[in-house]
Amino acid sequence: MLKTGTSDKGSSFVGTIQQRGMRLITVLLNVDHADEDENARFTATSRFMTYIYQQFTVQNSCEKRRSLQ
Secondary structure, rough: OEEEEEEEOOOOOOOEEOOOOOEEEEEEEOOOOOOOOOHHHHHHHHHHHHHHHHHHHOOOOOOOOOOOO
């Protein structure tokens, strides 16, 4: 967890996790149903992170110690 917040616009959450060599940072603003469920922002973040880790893989754009030209 990095930061939670609440404003007149709604609840927000900034979270981070690292799995399988990939660091993921998420920012969710004005989360739906947060006024009804105090855990809505955390549930939404968890679902978002799960989706990303299921759909994306780490790809190397170049070898170590080699610059892109």
